[in-house]
Amino acid sequence: MDEKEYNQKRSRFSIKKRSKQTLHKEDITVVDAQVAKKAVVATAIGNAMEWFDFGIYSYLAVTIGKVFFPEMKGTVQLVYSFATFAAAFLVRPLGGIFFGMLGDRLGRKNTLAMTLVLMAVATLSIGLIPGYASIGVTASVLLLIARLVQGFSTGGEYSGAMTFIAESTPDKKRGVMASGLEVGTLVGFVAGSGIVTLLTFILGSEKMLEWGWRIPFLIAAPIGLIGLYLRNHLEETPAFEAMEKETKNTDKHKFIKNIFAFHWKPLMIGMILVFFYNVVDYMVLSYMPSHLNAVLGYRETTGLLLILIVMLIMIPIVLIMGYYSDRIGAKRIIQGGLIGLVILSIPSFLLIGSGNHWLVFLGLMILAIFLASFQGTMPSVLPSLFFTEVRYGALAITYNISASLFGGTTPLVVTWLINMTGNHLVPAYYIIAAALIGILVVTYFVKDPSGRPLRGSPPAVEEKHEIQAVLKDPEEALWWKEEKNKIDEKIEDADDKK
Template structure:
């Protein structure tokens, strides 16, 4: 005879009637997002990222020219390495910027820090256009270029983490992926604007004129763009999630001390490692395509400068709507499947793409670049929503800024430099493909350890919806779910008792 009896709480079985009742959610507990404020927040954040990538587009497309202006007397490959060395140097100070601006953003607010980073980015970019050439002031020219790049790097240390946090905390739970994808839409738009301006100048001006003063024009445009972006950001309100967090902090000021930097890094070390792995995947493919490929096509494959620039620009243009496409679908399919698709695609298709690019035939070069661009949009459409969701509200800006910039500095910004060096040393034109494959493998492993966050509230934040009607529907769904769980628990406990 079966002697199964009902387990008591002491025996380890918790009955639903012994559980502490959960507080019933009300409309006041749910964040209702103002749609107009959301659009302004997304636009302001995307504009700042566009400003950052306007500079990257200009610098990448002028890499050969900048090498001749600031590093004369060397062979073209050495000039390119020196130019990308100055490019990479800015990334070495990005973690320092993240260490400064991240905690500041968690303490005084996202909006204020994003205004500061906008000012510094504009000043750094504008100053590059003012630096005399090597022929005019000798060794001071590359030194001043390095200083300006360091200012840019320090400021961008607080830019992406803040912008992604800003959009994520303003967005509704069901549309966070799509809204976040506008951040990368701004990235591509800014890059395309910078690249398009350089391409237009290259086509319109003689080579001697470009070397003399034409290259300075794109950097001077940074000043009015920066002032406009600053105006937009100063008109914004703080995010609802941060406002609620600060209200709680005021109530708990004496009972809950703020985590120190090292305490935070230790406590959230698992999330930090996931952030670094995801950003590695995201940025290696990004900088390989946007920063390295224009110079690879012209300096290594020998394509005409105008042809190389135009090919990458067309790819960037197609990537813009694709980024929004994946932003929409990762809200429905989930972040993990979309990122997995891109990572596995890199592992499988990187070598075929580089073989197509290596033919030098413009059609096949375009096909190879387009496939790489399409794979990258899986990341650009998903990461702005995935990365902020790794961390809770009180440390989101700090942790994301630090983790993002450590990864970008070590693996993203150094991609053009390391890839150029590897090709130069090994004479193997497939090195970019192998680099992408390693990034894809790391991405697959990282995504496997990351939980799905689509259509869920951010850590430490209340659910966010777009209207009061949605809030009431959410409450009703949660109530029905709770009732179903209670019935299932009741049935489970009844099954443990024999008649």
């Protein structure tokens, strides 16, 4: 193809794309409010189950170490127990890629059903595995396999849940409805931790070690069945169905290549968002009990109880953040949370280290409120970074790689830095560094998605009378068209050069 022919073809391609920027009444999706609520509940249950497992495993780490690694002693036994837990993070990116490809090809609904079944079976299996005393090292291997399956399914679960909710809700209510996903996170963690604490109190340490530790894992089966039932009765997301009617992508083998080649910028932006979000998340919910106990000398039960109370209070705050993100913009909420962390992280950790229970609680709540500002907004912001045809897969890749690199490692890195420096304010400095990076990226590279259609998706409204208002401003409704045209032209150019 000579240069003249190439330019003519490119010109025709651009004209064709520009001609599609009109908007018709039938293009606009009217979302049934009850269907949208069912989507939120069904996806939040799966997310709650993920964090239910996280909570019970964390609280039972010592017991699991004694059951599956009895030949190890003391802290080494606990290290093996947590190493098995951490192994799940290694396969999360692989699960994200696998289920992300399925989700963007077969649909969000069916893929989410698969991830939930895998997660439920793996969690149930842990409760059924005989201990080391019965089958020796095979028990430890089976535990590791179950954890790897959990991690693999989790890689597709959370990103798929965010995608499903974002695509199933009206544009003007996406923030508050998507925040329900993080309510599932908090409810699951509180439920898992609370059940372990209650069983330990009722049964005592000996019976918990003998058989009681299995009960929380066995509970995963009915939770999984409930979640599967709800998900099987959902409809596919309107955005995915609209994409399926418009085009059939036959280049399945190019899926991953195209994401990295033509969607690398939102991938990078997404990784930074997930980076500071997970640093704060894991710092407050996962690392803090250990910080209170091992670093500051509080009794273990005191630290765990304080975190449980904080998480319960966070639930309505997360919903409030989601509600206001639809009104003043998710970007402003996130920026406010980041600025707040820069200013108040050090004072918060000074309060936490004061030795006074009320001041400790105040310090934890300050951090928790800023964390809630992210939990209430990220489930709607992250899916908005990507176009419909790659949303599930691209989000799964960006979220799981970043979470594995920065989220799961946060407690380890912070503990190591404290041991190296002897400075108890290291966690505050770590949060501030993450927040400063976040402020730059959010301010200059993130477009506020609040109240607007998702990239590549038609407008979604809750009431029919809203359609006329959308039709009056088609450029705003199709704000993503120019960006999409540029990507399509790059893909076309790449194909022509082959």
